[in-house]
Amino acid sequence: xxxxxxxxxxxxxxxxxxxxxxxxxxxxxxxxxxxxxxxxxxxxxxxxxxxxxxxxxxxxxxxxxxxxxxxxxxxxxxxxxxxxxxxxxxxxxxxxxxxxxxxxxxxxxxxxxxxxxxxxxxxxxxxxxxxxxxxxxxxxxxxxxxxxxxxxxxxxxxxxxxxxxxxxxxxxxxxxxxxxxxxxxxxxxxxxxxxxxxxxxxxxxxxxxxxxxxxxxxxxxxxxxxxxxxxxxx
Amino acid sequence: xxxxxxxxxxxxxxxxxxxxxxxxxxxxxxxxxxxxxxxxxxxxxxxxxxxxxxxxxxxxxxxxxxxxxxxxxxxxxxxxxxxxxxxxxxxxxxxxxxxxxxxxxxxxxxxxxxxxxxxxxxxxxxxxxxxxxxxxxxxxxxxxxxxxxxxxxxxxxxxxxxxxxxxxxxxxxxxxxxxxxxxxxxxxxxxxxxxxxxxxxxxxxxxxxxxxxxxxxxxxxxxxxxxxxxxxxxxxxx
Ligand SMILES: Nc1ncnc2c1ncn2[C@@H]1O[C@H](COP(=O)(O)OP(=O)(O)OP(=O)(O)O)[C@@H](O)[C@H]1O
Ligand SMILES: [Mg+2]
Numbered sequence: 001x002x003x004x005x006x007x008x009x010x011x012x013x014x015x016x017x018x019x020x021x022x023x024x025x026x027x028x029x030x031x032x033x034x035x036x037x038x039x040x041x042x043x044x045x046x047x048x049x050x051x052x053x054x055x056x057x058x059x060x061x062x063x064x065x066x067x068x069x070x071x072x073x074x075x076x077x078x079x080x081x082x083x084x085x086x087x088x089x090x091x092x093x094x095x096x097x098x099x100x101x102x103x104x105x106x107x108x109x110x111x112x113x114x115x116x117x118x119x120x121x122x123x124x125x126x127x128x129x130x131x132x133x134x135x136x137x138x139x140x141x142x143x144x145x146x147x148x149x150x151x152x153x154x155x156x157x158x159x160x161x162x163x164x165x166x167x168x169x170x171x172x173x174x175x176x177x178x179x180x181x182x183x184x185x186x187x188x189x190x191x192x193x194x195x196x197x198x199x200x201x202x203x204x205x206x207x208x209x210x211x212x213x214x215x216x217x218x219x220x221x222x223x224x225x226x227x228x229x230x231x232x233x234x
Numbered sequence: 235x236x237x238x239x240x241x242x243x244x245x246x247x248x249x250x251x252x253x254x255x256x257x258x259x260x261x262x263x264x265x266x267x268x269x270x271x272x273x274x275x276x277x278x279x280x281x282x283x284x285x286x287x288x289x290x291x292x293x294x295x296x297x298x299x300x301x302x303x304x305x306x307x308x309x310x311x312x313x314x315x316x317x318x319x320x321x322x323x324x325x326x327x328x329x330x331x332x333x334x335x336x337x338x339x340x341x342x343x344x345x346x347x348x349x350x351x352x353x354x355x356x357x358x359x360x361x362x363x364x365x366x367x368x369x370x371x372x373x374x375x376x377x378x379x380x381x382x383x384x385x386x387x388x389x390x391x392x393x394x395x396x397x398x399x400x401x402x403x404x405x406x407x408x409x410x411x412x413x414x415x416x417x418x419x420x421x422x423x424x425x426x427x428x429x430x431x432x433x434x435x436x437x438x439x440x441x442x443x444x445x446x447x448x449x450x451x452x453x454x455x456x457x458x459x460x461x462x463x464x465x466x467x468x469x470x471x472x
Contacts, residue, residue, distance in 0.1 A: 136311075147321075154322075
């Protein structure tokens with residue numbers, strides 16, 4: 001109990017004293033994950049919607065693959081991205097290993113299947129609801145697509161938020177490809193792992209509270225902006 | 235109007251799903267005016283018949299031939315489904331939706347939607363979210379959405395199933411007005427009183443088969459099949 005209390009105290013202390021390291025680490029966490037979520041959404045939302053709306057031969061296979069990718073352990077993704085980006089790997093010439101960009105790439109790989117899968121599920125449900133109406137009104141393929149994406153926009157936003165949740169708390173992959181280098185690639189989760197390893201539980205917990213606070217704050221902010229709380233129905 | 239979708243030829247229509255016949259050899263001739271009521275016990279095939287006529291069922295036999303090509307025909311028809319389909323939008327945008335699909339500007343579509351909402355007495359709910367409406371209000375919204383496109387033919391699948399007496403009367407009045415303005419109506423209902431009030435002719439289905447198609451008066455006064463006689467007496471139809 002005292003450790004949690006100490007952690008809370010440490011967190012408040014870090015925040016109210018505008019601890020420069022803490023802000024730097026927190027901002028880097030946000031930068032990495034938000035950038036990854038943007039890329040993942042750009043890829044995953046259209047992909048998921050497409051899979052929900054178009055029938056093609058290998059659709060089932062792609063959906064199954066997506067669900068399998070969703071369960072990939074982040075450390076394995078980290079390892080693969082590491083091998084790709086390491087000096088002897090195919091993308092070694094870009095010198096990206098141990099940079100925030102490498103962490104973003106790893107997170108995009110982890111988050112995209114999740115975003116696509118949730119988007120797929122959501123749009124498929126909406127299509128089932130709207131099917132008879134859209135067919136009856138003779139909506140063209142393009143009109144159907146636009147209607148479903150527009151009316152499903154909140155569900156799509158949820159998919160992105162789920163991606164953010166997965167990314168901001170992820171440690172395995174970014175530890176491997178980022179290396180947890182102070183002032184370069186250290187983020188909240190890797191810092192927590194480090195402090196815990198060193199036995200500084202108060203600081204680790206303090207960082208943990210900051211992490212939770214960030215995740216909740218971002219979710220609330222987005223809901224506020226999109227007005228989901230007001231309208232209730234997704 | 236550029237040429238009516240009537241007359242329609244409905245010959246030997248059969249719809250099967252999972253080996254079971256939902257419609258079995260239905261032939262019908264429908265007059266270009268009036269209100270046709272489709273009756274029959276649960277599972278008789280009423281909804282399936284309406285959807286088939288609307289071009290939403292794949293036929294396993296027979297044919298339905300309207301006097302206009304399929305694309306034109308479906309645009310001149312509207313369908314109110316047994317359970318109202320709610321779009322995740324405000325009520326007014328639900329009603330305006332068919333017009334926006336046709337390329338009407340959103341301002342004009344909303345203005346018309348507002349007028350229709352007044353007519354179905356949903357004016358005050360215009361800016362609520364559709365999911366907030368009561369069961370009866372949802373059905374009125376679906377009716378307004380169907381009528382806004384001024385269809386030549388309107389299908390209704392038990393549109394008053396959840397409505398109280400007053401709301402049912404309101405809808406019936408709207409349907410009579412629409413019909414007087416030239417909208418042909420084909421409607422499935424379980425409500426015997428409603429059928430008597432509205433029907434010009436009655437189609438009676440049982441177990442996927444057409445048992446009777448007659449003038450309303452003839453059907454209610456002297457049904458010819460024992461099944462229809464039993465149905466009208468409120469007995470269980472075998
Ligand atoms: N997609 C489907 N696959 C298999 N059977 C179906 C399907 N759709 C409907 N049926 C069956 O077809 C029969 C007729 O259905 P339909 O909905 O036309 O009946 P209905 O006369 O409208 O009944 P109700 O009064 O309950 O609305 C029912 O027995 C139903 O179970
Ligand atoms: Mg039915």
